Amino acid sequence: MNHYRSRRHEEFPDVIDLADVSRSWPTLSANLEKDIAAERTGIQSIEVINLPKDPISVRPLVRFSLRDRILYESLVYGLAEKVDRQIFGSVYSYRWRRYAFTFHKPVKKWLEMQKNATRHLQRNKQLHAARTDVTAFYESIHLETLIDDLEAATREPEWVSKLFHYLHSFQSFHSAWGIPQGSDASGILANLYLLPVDELLRRRRIKNLRYSDDMYLFGANFWELRDTLLEINDVLRSRRLSMATQKTSIMNNQTAVKFFRDAEKDAIKYGIEVGAKGKNDLVRRYFKTLIDSETPSPRDLRFAINRLKWLEDDYALSWILENCAHYPHMSKEFFSYMARFIKGHHREISARISRLMESGEINPYPYLQFQALRLTLRNDIFDSPIIDAAWRILEDKNRGSLPREFAVRYIARSGRLSSGMLMKHRFENEQDESMRRALMVGMYESGYYPKRLFSAISNQSTALGMAAAYLDSSPKIPVT
Numbered sequence: 001m002n003h004y005r006s007r008r009h010e011e012f013p014d015v016i017d018l019a020d021v022s023r024s025w026p027t028l029s030a031n032l033e034k035d036i037a038a039e040r041t042g043i044q045s046i047e048v049i050n051l052p053k054d055p056i057s058v059r060p061l062v063r064f065s066l067r068d069r070i071l072y073e074s075l076v077y078g079l080a081e082k083v084d085r086q087i088f089g090s091v092y093s094y095r096w097r098r099y100a101f102t103f104h105k106p107v108k109k110w111l112e113m114q115k116n117a118t119r120h121l122q123r124n125k126q127l128h129a130a131r132t133d134v135t136a137f138y139e140s141i142h143l144e145t146l147i148d149d150l151e152a153a154t155r156e157p158e159w160v161s162k163l164f165h166y167l168h169s170f171q172s173f174h175s176a177w178g179i180p181q182g183s184d185a186s187g188i189l190a191n192l193y194l195l196p197v198d199e200l201l202r203r204r205r206i207k208n209l210r211y212s213d214d215m216y217l218f219g220a221n222f223w224e225l226r227d228t229l230l231e232i233n234d235v236l237r238s239r240r241l242s243m244a245t246q247k248t249s250i251m252n253n254q255t256a257v258k259f260f261r262d263a264e265k266d267a268i269k270y271g272i273e274v275g276a277k278g279k280n281d282l283v284r285r286y287f288k289t290l291i292d293s294e295t296p297s298p299r300d301l302r303f304a305i306n307r308l309k310w311l312e313d314d315y316a317l318s319w320i321l322e323n324c325a326h327y328p329h330m331s332k333e334f335f336s337y338m339a340r341f342i343k344g345h346h347r348e349i350s351a352r353i354s355r356l357m358e359s360g361e362i363n364p365y366p367y368l369q370f371q372a373l374r375l376t377l378r379n380d381i382f383d384s385p386i387i388d389a390a391w392r393i394l395e396d397k398n399r400g401s402l403p404r405e406f407a408v409r410y411i412a413r414s415g416r417l418s419s420g421m422l423m424k425h426r427f428e429n430e431q432d433e434s435m436r437r438a439l440m441v442g443m444y445e446s447g448y449y450p451k452r453l454f455s456a457i458s459n460q461s462t463a464l465g466m467a468a469a470y471l472d473s474s475p476k477i478p479v480t
Helices: 019-037 066-086 106-123 143-154 157-171 184-193 195-203 222-238 253-260 263-273 279-292 298-310 317-326 328-340 346-359 366-378 384-395 401-412 417-428 433-445 451-458 463-471
Strands: 046-052 058-064 128-132 207-211 214-219 249-251
Touching (some): 046 328, 046 401, 066 463, 106 214, 106 253, 128 253, 195 207, 195 222, 279 298, 317 328, 317 346, 346 366, 346 384
Antiparallel strands (some): 128 214, 128 249
Protein backbone atom coordinates (compact mmCIF):
# COMPACT_ATOMS: atom_id res chain seq x y z
CA MET A 1 0.00 0.00 0.00
CA ASN A 2 2.91 2.37 0.63
CA HIS A 3 3.51 2.48 -3.13
CA TYR A 4 0.15 4.23 -3.59
CA ARG A 5 0.50 6.94 -0.99
CA SER A 6 0.77 10.60 -2.06
CA ARG A 7 0.89 10.07 -5.82
CA ARG A 8 -0.35 13.60 -6.48
CA HIS A 9 2.80 14.40 -8.47
CA GLU A 10 1.83 11.99 -11.21
CA GLU A 11 0.83 13.20 -14.67
CA PHE A 12 -2.77 12.12 -13.98
CA PRO A 13 -3.33 12.32 -10.21
CA ASP A 14 -6.35 10.74 -8.62
CA VAL A 15 -9.15 13.20 -7.91
CA ILE A 16 -9.13 12.31 -4.17
CA ASP A 17 -5.51 11.13 -3.94
CA LEU A 18 -6.65 7.48 -3.56
CA ALA A 19 -7.90 8.21 -0.05
CA ASP A 20 -10.55 5.50 -0.39
CA VAL A 21 -7.97 2.91 -1.45
CA SER A 22 -6.09 3.18 1.84
CA ARG A 23 -9.24 2.46 3.84
CA SER A 24 -10.25 -0.53 1.70
CA TRP A 25 -6.81 -1.91 0.91
CA PRO A 26 -7.19 -5.31 2.68
CA THR A 27 -10.34 -6.09 0.69
CA LEU A 28 -9.01 -4.70 -2.57
CA SER A 29 -5.71 -6.59 -2.36
CA ALA A 30 -7.50 -9.83 -1.47
CA ASN A 31 -9.80 -9.50 -4.48
CA LEU A 32 -6.84 -8.81 -6.77
CA GLU A 33 -5.02 -11.86 -5.45
CA LYS A 34 -8.08 -13.96 -6.28
CA ASP A 35 -8.24 -12.51 -9.80
CA ILE A 36 -4.56 -13.23 -10.39
CA ALA A 37 -4.84 -16.78 -9.03
CA ALA A 38 -7.88 -17.46 -11.22
CA GLU A 39 -6.15 -15.82 -14.25
CA ARG A 40 -8.80 -13.11 -14.47
CA THR A 41 -6.19 -10.59 -15.54
CA GLY A 42 -7.89 -8.88 -18.46
CA ILE A 43 -8.39 -5.12 -18.52
CA GLN A 44 -11.86 -3.82 -17.71
CA SER A 45 -11.51 -0.29 -19.10
CA ILE A 46 -8.92 2.27 -20.12
CA GLU A 47 -8.87 5.87 -21.26
CA VAL A 48 -6.24 7.25 -23.61
CA ILE A 49 -5.44 10.89 -22.82
CA ASN A 50 -3.54 13.04 -25.28
CA LEU A 51 -0.84 14.92 -23.40
CA PRO A 52 0.41 17.92 -25.41
CA LYS A 53 4.04 17.61 -26.60
CA ASP A 54 4.01 21.00 -28.32
CA PRO A 55 1.28 23.35 -29.63
CA ILE A 56 0.40 20.83 -32.35
CA SER A 57 1.34 17.23 -31.51
CA VAL A 58 0.36 15.07 -28.54
CA ARG A 59 1.65 12.01 -26.69
CA PRO A 60 -1.02 9.37 -25.93
CA LEU A 61 -0.89 8.28 -22.30
CA VAL A 62 -3.07 5.63 -20.71
CA ARG A 63 -5.24 6.28 -17.69
CA PHE A 64 -6.38 3.04 -16.08
CA SER A 65 -9.30 2.26 -13.89
CA LEU A 66 -8.24 1.82 -10.27
CA ARG A 67 -8.40 -1.98 -10.39
CA ASP A 68 -6.59 -2.23 -13.73
CA ARG A 69 -3.84 0.13 -12.64
CA ILE A 70 -3.01 -1.81 -9.47
CA LEU A 71 -3.33 -5.13 -11.32
CA TYR A 72 -0.85 -4.07 -14.03
CA GLU A 73 1.71 -2.85 -11.55
CA SER A 74 1.31 -5.98 -9.43
CA LEU A 75 1.92 -8.23 -12.44
CA VAL A 76 4.99 -6.31 -13.60
CA TYR A 77 6.47 -5.68 -10.15
CA GLY A 78 6.23 -9.40 -9.46
CA LEU A 79 8.84 -9.85 -12.22
CA ALA A 80 10.77 -6.62 -11.67
CA GLU A 81 13.65 -7.95 -9.61
CA LYS A 82 14.47 -10.76 -12.05
CA VAL A 83 14.17 -8.43 -15.05
CA ASP A 84 16.40 -5.79 -13.48
CA ARG A 85 19.14 -8.36 -12.90
CA GLN A 86 19.45 -8.68 -16.69
CA ILE A 87 19.79 -4.94 -17.30
CA PHE A 88 23.28 -3.47 -17.72
CA GLY A 89 24.71 -0.73 -15.55
CA SER A 90 24.70 1.59 -18.57
CA VAL A 91 20.89 1.84 -18.26
CA TYR A 92 19.67 4.51 -15.85
CA SER A 93 15.90 4.47 -16.30
CA TYR A 94 13.41 2.55 -14.13
CA ARG A 95 16.01 0.77 -12.02
CA TRP A 96 14.46 -1.38 -9.33
CA ARG A 97 15.26 -1.06 -5.64
CA ARG A 98 14.97 -4.63 -4.48
CA TYR A 99 14.41 -4.16 -0.75
CA ALA A 100 12.32 -1.00 -1.04
CA PHE A 101 10.05 -2.60 -3.68
CA THR A 102 10.11 0.59 -5.74
CA PHE A 103 12.28 2.52 -8.20
CA HIS A 104 15.37 4.62 -7.72
CA LYS A 105 14.48 8.30 -8.00
CA PRO A 106 14.23 9.10 -11.74
CA VAL A 107 15.54 12.68 -11.59
CA LYS A 108 18.56 11.57 -9.58
CA LYS A 109 19.31 8.80 -12.08
CA TRP A 110 18.89 11.17 -15.04
CA LEU A 111 21.32 13.69 -13.54
CA GLU A 112 23.73 10.88 -12.68
CA MET A 113 23.73 9.85 -16.34
CA GLN A 114 24.38 13.41 -17.53
CA LYS A 115 27.32 13.78 -15.15
CA ASN A 116 28.73 10.42 -16.21
CA ALA A 117 28.61 11.48 -19.87
CA THR A 118 30.25 14.85 -19.19
CA ARG A 119 33.07 13.33 -17.13
CA HIS A 120 33.78 10.71 -19.78
CA LEU A 121 33.99 13.30 -22.56
CA GLN A 122 36.19 15.64 -20.56
CA ARG A 123 38.62 12.85 -19.67
CA ASN A 124 38.78 11.68 -23.29
CA LYS A 125 38.83 14.84 -25.34
CA GLN A 126 39.35 13.01 -28.62
CA LEU A 127 35.98 11.25 -28.34
CA HIS A 128 32.86 12.01 -30.34
CA ALA A 129 29.32 11.29 -29.12
CA ALA A 130 26.14 10.19 -30.83
CA ARG A 131 22.54 10.37 -29.67
CA THR A 132 19.43 8.64 -30.93
CA ASP A 133 16.09 7.26 -29.79
CA VAL A 134 13.18 5.18 -31.06
CA THR A 135 10.13 6.44 -32.92
CA ALA A 136 6.88 5.81 -30.97
CA PHE A 137 8.75 3.36 -28.77
CA TYR A 138 6.10 2.08 -26.35
CA GLU A 139 3.46 1.93 -29.06
CA SER A 140 5.73 -0.13 -31.34
CA ILE A 141 6.73 -2.86 -28.88
CA HIS A 142 5.75 -6.26 -30.28
CA LEU A 143 3.85 -8.13 -27.60
CA GLU A 144 4.82 -11.69 -28.54
CA THR A 145 8.52 -10.76 -28.68
CA LEU A 146 8.27 -9.07 -25.29
CA ILE A 147 6.64 -12.15 -23.77
CA ASP A 148 9.43 -14.37 -25.13
CA ASP A 149 11.95 -11.99 -23.54
CA LEU A 150 10.15 -12.08 -20.18
CA GLU A 151 9.91 -15.87 -20.08
CA ALA A 152 13.63 -16.17 -20.80
CA ALA A 153 14.61 -13.49 -18.28
CA THR A 154 12.43 -14.62 -15.37
CA ARG A 155 11.75 -18.35 -15.85
CA GLU A 156 8.23 -17.61 -14.62
CA PRO A 157 6.02 -18.81 -17.51
CA GLU A 158 2.81 -18.94 -15.48
CA TRP A 159 3.21 -15.39 -14.16
CA VAL A 160 4.28 -14.10 -17.57
CA SER A 161 1.18 -15.73 -19.05
CA LYS A 162 -1.00 -13.68 -16.71
CA LEU A 163 0.77 -10.50 -17.83
CA PHE A 164 0.39 -11.53 -21.48
CA HIS A 165 -3.35 -11.87 -20.97
CA TYR A 166 -3.43 -8.38 -19.46
CA LEU A 167 -1.42 -6.78 -22.28
CA HIS A 168 -3.35 -8.67 -24.95
CA SER A 169 -6.60 -7.31 -23.55
CA PHE A 170 -5.02 -3.84 -23.49
CA GLN A 171 -4.36 -4.10 -27.21
CA SER A 172 -7.95 -5.16 -27.85
CA PHE A 173 -9.05 -1.57 -27.18
CA HIS A 174 -9.33 0.29 -30.47
CA SER A 175 -7.05 3.17 -29.45
CA ALA A 176 -4.33 1.16 -27.69
CA TRP A 177 -1.33 -0.78 -28.95
CA GLY A 178 2.15 -1.72 -27.78
CA ILE A 179 2.41 -1.39 -24.01
CA PRO A 180 0.74 1.29 -21.86
CA GLN A 181 2.41 4.69 -21.78
CA GLY A 182 2.26 6.61 -18.53
CA SER A 183 2.95 3.78 -16.09
CA ASP A 184 6.34 3.20 -14.44
CA ALA A 185 5.68 -0.52 -14.80
CA SER A 186 6.02 -0.18 -18.56
CA GLY A 187 9.49 1.28 -18.08
CA ILE A 188 10.70 -2.06 -16.68
CA LEU A 189 9.38 -3.90 -19.73
CA ALA A 190 10.89 -1.29 -22.06
CA ASN A 191 14.34 -1.77 -20.49
CA LEU A 192 14.22 -5.48 -21.25
CA TYR A 193 12.97 -4.95 -24.81
CA LEU A 194 16.09 -2.94 -25.70
CA LEU A 195 18.51 -5.38 -24.06
CA PRO A 196 19.74 -6.71 -27.47
CA VAL A 197 20.90 -3.18 -28.33
CA ASP A 198 22.79 -2.96 -25.03
CA GLU A 199 24.39 -6.35 -25.74
CA LEU A 200 25.45 -5.24 -29.23
CA LEU A 201 27.19 -2.19 -27.78
CA ARG A 202 28.82 -4.27 -25.06
CA ARG A 203 30.14 -6.68 -27.69
CA ARG A 204 31.46 -3.77 -29.77
CA ARG A 205 33.04 -2.28 -26.62
CA ILE A 206 31.27 1.00 -27.27
CA LYS A 207 30.84 3.15 -24.18
CA ASN A 208 27.12 3.97 -23.98
CA LEU A 209 24.44 5.31 -21.67
CA ARG A 210 20.69 4.81 -21.97
CA TYR A 211 17.59 6.25 -20.34
CA SER A 212 14.58 4.32 -21.66
CA ASP A 213 14.97 4.68 -25.45
CA ASP A 214 17.27 7.74 -25.30
CA MET A 215 20.68 6.33 -26.24
CA TYR A 216 24.09 8.02 -26.08
CA LEU A 217 27.22 6.46 -27.62
CA PHE A 218 30.88 7.47 -27.40
CA GLY A 219 33.44 6.65 -30.08
CA ALA A 220 36.78 7.60 -31.55
CA ASN A 221 35.37 9.39 -34.60
CA PHE A 222 32.36 10.13 -36.74
CA TRP A 223 32.71 7.00 -38.89
CA GLU A 224 32.90 4.58 -35.99
CA LEU A 225 29.73 6.03 -34.50
CA ARG A 226 27.96 6.10 -37.86
CA ASP A 227 28.67 2.39 -38.40
CA THR A 228 27.48 1.63 -34.86
CA LEU A 229 24.24 3.53 -35.41
CA LEU A 230 23.61 1.51 -38.57
CA GLU A 231 24.08 -1.71 -36.59
CA ILE A 232 21.71 -0.45 -33.89
CA ASN A 233 19.15 0.32 -36.56
CA ASP A 234 19.36 -3.27 -37.81
CA VAL A 235 18.74 -4.62 -34.29
CA LEU A 236 15.83 -2.23 -33.80
CA ARG A 237 14.25 -3.30 -37.11
CA SER A 238 14.45 -6.94 -36.01
CA ARG A 239 12.36 -5.90 -33.01
CA ARG A 240 9.84 -3.99 -35.17
CA LEU A 241 11.22 -0.64 -34.04
CA SER A 242 12.59 2.25 -36.06
CA MET A 243 15.26 4.80 -35.21
CA ALA A 244 14.07 8.41 -34.91
CA THR A 245 16.27 9.86 -37.64
CA GLN A 246 15.31 13.45 -36.84
CA LYS A 247 16.66 12.97 -33.31
CA THR A 248 19.81 11.15 -34.35
CA SER A 249 23.07 13.08 -34.52
CA ILE A 250 26.83 12.72 -34.11
CA MET A 251 28.69 15.46 -32.22
CA ASN A 252 32.32 16.32 -31.78
CA ASN A 253 33.71 16.45 -28.26
CA GLN A 254 33.11 20.15 -27.68
CA THR A 255 29.54 20.08 -28.98
CA ALA A 256 28.79 16.94 -26.97
CA VAL A 257 30.07 18.46 -23.73
CA LYS A 258 27.88 21.50 -24.34
CA PHE A 259 24.93 19.20 -25.03
CA PHE A 260 25.34 17.35 -21.75
CA ARG A 261 26.28 20.32 -19.65
CA ASP A 262 25.12 23.63 -20.96
CA ALA A 263 27.56 26.23 -19.64
CA GLU A 264 25.01 28.98 -19.10
CA LYS A 265 22.66 26.69 -17.19
CA ASP A 266 25.50 25.47 -15.02
CA ALA A 267 26.45 29.07 -14.24
CA ILE A 268 22.88 29.77 -13.18
CA LYS A 269 22.70 26.60 -11.08
CA TYR A 270 26.03 27.37 -9.41
CA GLY A 271 24.99 30.93 -8.68
CA ILE A 272 21.88 29.69 -6.93
CA GLU A 273 23.61 26.98 -4.95
CA VAL A 274 26.38 29.19 -3.53
CA GLY A 275 24.11 32.17 -2.94
CA ALA A 276 25.96 34.48 -5.31
CA LYS A 277 24.85 38.08 -5.53
CA GLY A 278 22.81 38.91 -8.60
CA LYS A 279 21.60 35.34 -9.16
CA ASN A 280 18.02 36.53 -9.76
CA ASP A 281 19.21 38.95 -12.43
CA LEU A 282 21.14 36.14 -14.10
CA VAL A 283 18.06 33.92 -14.35
CA ARG A 284 15.86 36.84 -15.40
CA ARG A 285 18.20 37.70 -18.26
CA TYR A 286 18.24 34.10 -19.37
CA PHE A 287 14.43 33.93 -19.30
CA LYS A 288 14.15 37.24 -21.19
CA THR A 289 16.52 35.94 -23.89
CA LEU A 290 14.31 32.87 -24.30
CA ILE A 291 10.98 34.65 -24.64
CA ASP A 292 12.48 37.22 -27.01
CA SER A 293 13.49 34.42 -29.39
CA GLU A 294 11.08 33.33 -32.11
CA THR A 295 10.71 29.74 -30.89
CA PRO A 296 12.02 29.22 -27.34
CA SER A 297 13.12 25.68 -26.55
CA PRO A 298 10.60 23.98 -24.22
CA ARG A 299 13.47 22.36 -22.31
CA ASP A 300 15.20 25.72 -21.75
CA LEU A 301 11.93 27.42 -20.88
CA ARG A 302 11.16 24.76 -18.28
CA PHE A 303 14.60 25.20 -16.81
CA ALA A 304 14.26 29.00 -16.51
CA ILE A 305 10.74 28.90 -15.07
CA ASN A 306 11.62 26.23 -12.51
CA ARG A 307 14.69 28.21 -11.45
CA LEU A 308 12.65 31.39 -11.01
CA LYS A 309 10.10 29.44 -8.99
CA TRP A 310 12.86 28.00 -6.80
CA LEU A 311 14.19 31.53 -6.23
CA GLU A 312 10.69 32.75 -5.26
CA ASP A 313 10.95 35.26 -8.13
CA ASP A 314 7.64 36.20 -9.81
CA TYR A 315 9.41 37.80 -12.80
CA ALA A 316 7.83 35.36 -15.30
CA LEU A 317 4.29 35.56 -13.94
CA SER A 318 2.88 38.24 -16.26
CA TRP A 319 4.28 36.49 -19.33
CA ILE A 320 2.94 33.11 -18.21
CA LEU A 321 -0.54 34.49 -17.52
CA GLU A 322 -0.60 36.03 -20.98
CA ASN A 323 0.77 33.00 -22.82
CA CYS A 324 -0.42 29.93 -20.91
CA ALA A 325 -3.05 29.07 -23.53
CA HIS A 326 -0.43 29.16 -26.31
CA TYR A 327 1.92 26.66 -24.64
CA PRO A 328 -0.33 23.71 -23.69
CA HIS A 329 2.73 21.43 -23.45
CA MET A 330 4.06 23.70 -20.69
CA SER A 331 0.86 23.75 -18.64
CA LYS A 332 2.25 21.63 -15.81
CA GLU A 333 5.16 24.05 -15.25
CA PHE A 334 3.05 27.17 -15.84
CA PHE A 335 0.37 26.28 -13.31
CA SER A 336 2.92 25.11 -10.77
CA TYR A 337 4.59 28.53 -11.12
CA MET A 338 1.26 30.34 -10.69
CA ALA A 339 0.55 28.29 -7.57
CA ARG A 340 3.82 29.42 -6.01
CA PHE A 341 2.76 33.09 -6.22
CA ILE A 342 -1.00 32.79 -5.71
CA LYS A 343 -0.95 34.48 -2.29
CA GLY A 344 0.66 37.66 -3.54
CA HIS A 345 -1.19 37.74 -6.88
CA HIS A 346 -4.51 36.12 -6.02
CA ARG A 347 -6.70 38.61 -7.85
CA GLU A 348 -4.56 38.69 -10.99
CA ILE A 349 -4.27 34.90 -11.28
CA SER A 350 -7.92 34.29 -10.42
CA ALA A 351 -9.06 36.76 -13.06
CA ARG A 352 -6.88 35.16 -15.73
CA ILE A 353 -8.09 31.63 -14.98
CA SER A 354 -11.67 32.87 -15.02
CA ARG A 355 -11.12 34.37 -18.48
CA LEU A 356 -9.41 31.20 -19.70
CA MET A 357 -12.32 29.04 -18.60
CA GLU A 358 -15.07 31.41 -19.73
CA SER A 359 -13.64 32.24 -23.17
CA GLY A 360 -13.14 28.64 -24.20
CA GLU A 361 -9.61 29.31 -25.49
CA ILE A 362 -8.32 26.25 -23.64
CA ASN A 363 -11.19 23.99 -24.72
CA PRO A 364 -8.99 22.15 -27.24
CA TYR A 365 -6.75 21.03 -24.39
CA PRO A 366 -8.51 18.90 -21.71
CA TYR A 367 -5.23 18.52 -19.84
CA LEU A 368 -4.92 22.31 -19.58
CA GLN A 369 -8.50 22.50 -18.28
CA PHE A 370 -7.61 19.93 -15.63
CA GLN A 371 -4.58 22.00 -14.55
CA ALA A 372 -6.70 25.16 -14.29
CA LEU A 373 -9.41 23.45 -12.23
CA ARG A 374 -6.84 21.83 -9.99
CA LEU A 375 -5.22 25.19 -9.23
CA THR A 376 -8.57 26.75 -8.34
CA LEU A 377 -9.42 23.83 -6.06
CA ARG A 378 -6.13 23.95 -4.23
CA ASN A 379 -6.38 27.68 -3.64
CA ASP A 380 -10.11 28.13 -2.96
CA ILE A 381 -10.73 30.25 -6.05
CA PHE A 382 -14.48 30.21 -6.61
CA ASP A 383 -15.95 32.34 -9.37
CA SER A 384 -19.26 32.15 -11.28
CA PRO A 385 -17.67 31.98 -14.77
CA ILE A 386 -15.46 29.10 -13.62
CA ILE A 387 -18.45 27.30 -12.10
CA ASP A 388 -20.37 27.65 -15.38
CA ALA A 389 -17.35 26.42 -17.35
CA ALA A 390 -17.00 23.48 -14.94
CA TRP A 391 -20.61 22.49 -15.58
CA ARG A 392 -19.99 22.58 -19.34
CA ILE A 393 -16.98 20.33 -18.90
CA LEU A 394 -18.94 17.94 -16.67
CA GLU A 395 -21.82 17.69 -19.14
CA ASP A 396 -19.52 17.01 -22.13
CA LYS A 397 -19.10 13.22 -22.13
CA ASN A 398 -16.65 13.47 -25.02
CA ARG A 399 -14.27 15.56 -22.91
CA GLY A 400 -12.54 12.68 -21.11
CA SER A 401 -12.79 11.85 -17.44
CA LEU A 402 -9.75 13.74 -16.08
CA PRO A 403 -11.05 17.34 -16.39
CA ARG A 404 -14.63 16.17 -15.75
CA GLU A 405 -13.68 14.61 -12.40
CA PHE A 406 -11.99 17.81 -11.24
CA ALA A 407 -14.93 19.84 -12.57
CA VAL A 408 -17.21 17.81 -10.28
CA ARG A 409 -15.13 18.64 -7.22
CA TYR A 410 -14.96 22.32 -8.16
CA ILE A 411 -18.74 22.53 -8.52
CA ALA A 412 -19.34 20.60 -5.31
CA ARG A 413 -17.02 22.74 -3.23
CA SER A 414 -18.72 25.92 -4.42
CA GLY A 415 -21.27 25.10 -1.73
CA ARG A 416 -24.67 24.57 -3.35
CA LEU A 417 -26.92 21.75 -2.17
CA SER A 418 -28.79 21.91 -5.49
CA SER A 419 -25.57 20.99 -7.30
CA GLY A 420 -25.43 17.73 -5.37
CA MET A 421 -29.01 16.94 -6.28
CA LEU A 422 -28.27 17.45 -9.97
CA MET A 423 -25.12 15.36 -9.63
CA LYS A 424 -27.27 12.45 -8.45
CA HIS A 425 -29.12 12.69 -11.75
CA ARG A 426 -25.81 12.73 -13.62
CA PHE A 427 -24.65 9.75 -11.56
CA GLU A 428 -27.67 7.69 -12.58
CA ASN A 429 -27.00 8.38 -16.26
CA GLU A 430 -23.21 8.05 -16.24
CA GLN A 431 -21.51 4.89 -17.52
CA ASP A 432 -17.88 5.67 -16.76
CA GLU A 433 -16.93 4.22 -13.36
CA SER A 434 -14.31 6.85 -12.53
CA MET A 435 -16.87 9.59 -13.21
CA ARG A 436 -19.49 7.83 -11.09
CA ARG A 437 -16.95 7.71 -8.26
CA ALA A 438 -16.22 11.42 -8.66
CA LEU A 439 -19.94 12.24 -8.72
CA MET A 440 -20.43 10.37 -5.46
CA VAL A 441 -17.70 12.51 -3.93
CA GLY A 442 -19.37 15.58 -5.45
CA MET A 443 -22.71 14.75 -3.87
CA TYR A 444 -21.04 14.29 -0.50
CA GLU A 445 -19.05 17.54 -0.66
CA SER A 446 -22.05 19.59 -1.77
CA GLY A 447 -23.95 18.43 1.31
CA TYR A 448 -26.29 16.04 -0.49
CA TYR A 449 -25.74 12.57 0.90
CA PRO A 450 -28.37 10.00 -0.22
CA LYS A 451 -27.77 7.48 2.55
CA ARG A 452 -29.76 4.60 1.04
CA LEU A 453 -27.93 4.85 -2.29
CA PHE A 454 -24.49 5.01 -0.71
CA SER A 455 -25.20 2.19 1.75
CA ALA A 456 -26.32 -0.13 -1.04
CA ILE A 457 -23.20 0.61 -3.09
CA SER A 458 -20.82 0.27 -0.12
CA ASN A 459 -21.50 -3.48 0.00
CA GLN A 460 -20.03 -3.94 -3.49
CA SER A 461 -16.39 -5.02 -3.87
CA THR A 462 -15.75 -2.43 -6.58
CA ALA A 463 -14.13 1.00 -6.84
CA LEU A 464 -17.57 2.51 -6.24
CA GLY A 465 -18.06 0.30 -3.20
CA MET A 466 -14.73 1.45 -1.76
CA ALA A 467 -15.64 5.09 -2.37
CA ALA A 468 -19.07 4.69 -0.76
CA ALA A 469 -17.59 2.98 2.31
CA TYR A 470 -14.98 5.74 2.57
CA LEU A 471 -17.61 8.51 2.37
CA ASP A 472 -19.70 6.74 5.00
CA SER A 473 -16.90 7.46 7.50
CA SER A 474 -17.57 11.23 7.14
CA PRO A 475 -14.03 12.06 5.97
CA LYS A 476 -12.44 15.37 5.10
CA ILE A 477 -11.53 14.60 1.52
CA PRO A 478 -8.05 15.69 0.40
CA VAL A 479 -7.56 18.07 -2.51
CA THR A 480 -4.84 16.53 -4.62
